């Protein structure tokens with residue numbers, strides 16, 4: 307087999323049994339790899355009604371066929387399990403070296419089942435698997451854990467995925483740290499790892515990835531590289547990385563802050579805009595095989611955080627702790643980054659819990675009696691860092707925050723539900739659906755993992771202007787010559803774009819780009835704009851065919867993305883998510899911002915049209931029997947009927 311190793315490693319921590327399973331060519335053809343195969347395994351192995359922190363949940367690490375090759379940005383690993391935070395399909399993606407190393411160990415997927423009696427860590431050395439005692443690592447932060455494992459195994463080059471104290475304490479939004487500076491952050495899968503008493507997975511591999519048609523593959527790689535490096539977003543992304551978008555969104559007037567309570571003012575952009583990054587940035591750094599290198603090595607040379615050196619200051623942490631919690635100092639964002647990485651908790655939900663608590667405190671719904679005597683204020687750096695510590699250790703008030711915002715308001719009551727700025731259990735970033743309605747904000751409703759912003763992104767965004775207020779079915783299109791370069795099939799372009807009206811159909815584009823992002827996360831490459839906006843199913847089919855020797859047409863690739871969307875929805879339905887649960891947090895419907903709030907009836911009309919585009923039943927949000935048969939998923943239909 308070329309491209310793929312063809313093997314899945316299964317470790318049962320209850321029985322101690324280690325087995326391997328061959329994955330057939332048909333599975334790769336239908337689900338590509340990475341997220342796609344992970345989703346297939348989850349649906350097959352896990353009863354969607356199980357307790358996410360019980361022994362029956364499984365934790366799946368998966369890399370795509372491009373990982374471990376020279377393909378640009380082919381370093382991503384998707385981790386999948388039932389989420390303890392949302393109760394839905396949990397999936398989270400990260401880069402660096404861990405994914406390629408899994409491939410070099412001889413595996414495409416690692417499935418961890420059961421629960422160890424005591425803390426352990428797994429070492430996979432070029433295909434040889436050892437389960438080692440981790441009692442001495444339990445209680446240590448993630449950086450200390452990684453350093454200790456590298457020393458113990460006497461190899462600084464080993465790639466380590468581990469949990470911090472947050473995962474051990476089953477914080478509902480615990481992350482799995484990916485080396486010192488990356489993380490599988492969203493949906494709380496660090497808690498699933500902690501529930502299995504699994505502290506870390508360390509990898510060292512030397513096996514080759516073979517290629518079916520080396521000349522053809524190299525030719526496709528050149529085209530891939532050329533497209534990425536000639537895309538207009540390439541150079542700005544090299545300089546500013548994700549911080550590029552802070553100023554763009556601010557200029558559009560779409561950012562909101564303080565638990566999405568009000569628009570952000572000039573003080574925000576003056577202190578948190580992208581130029582401020584350059585005060586601290588020493589160099590660009592990147593993941594394996596990436597020509598973009600969008601990340602920043604930063605050093606803080608003065609002030610209270612003097613001496614701090616790390617990879618950090620991204621738009622996500624800036625929005626989470628800057629916009630949402632009120633910090634106005636990028637050096638403090640770097641400090642927050644150090645803390646949430648060491649504790650092993652997701653920055654977005656951690657900030658979501660803190661921001662919600664702060665708003666509830668200011669509204670008098672909770673008081674010092676609830677907060678261990680702490681007076682919650684916006685932008686109070688030492689207080690926010692103390693709350694992060696309390697969350698990670700589930701200490702006092704931190705025990706409530708560690709449950710995440712949805713459970714917090716359920717326990718607090720007293721009308722706190724109205725302040726929830728989460729969608730289907732997850733935070734959006736601070737690009738607010740009330741201030742800009744588009745494919746991205748509609749995506750919060752249909753994203754399989756909950757309402758965040760990273761799984762439904764359009765490759766054709768107009769970032770210069772927004773559609774008129776009150777328009778729900780369309781966003782504005784970029785110029786026709788820009789659209790001409792985007793790899794969207796002709797028949798889809800005709801449904802999506804109307805160049806006379808200069809519009810993009812939100813339901814059609816949402817379906818296209820949701821499937822596209824499933825493809826990207828299944829191939830094992832990055833979703834950053836220079837990649838997402840410049841590539842599509844046509845070049846992906848050539849890369850796959852020349853690499854693996856399995857004949858993929860562009861339509862086969864698109865259909866694989868659609869198939870993944872469909873099985874993810876089936877999992878979520880079986881986990882209990884009904885059509886009526888597909889809605890925004892109450893704040894977005896009930897509390898206006900700049901005089902605007904979402905109209906639930908109009909949102910539901912767009913959702914119904916999206917279901918029609920997908921050939922799903924609008925009452926259940928489930929694929930019709932016809933759609934399942936078309937995707938070779940007919941058997942799922944009979945299961946659903948029963």
Ligand code: SF4
Pocket residue numbers: 379381401402591592593596597598599600601832833834
């Ligand atoms: S673009 Fe950034 S996040 Fe993506 S692979 Fe490259 S360095 Fe990693």
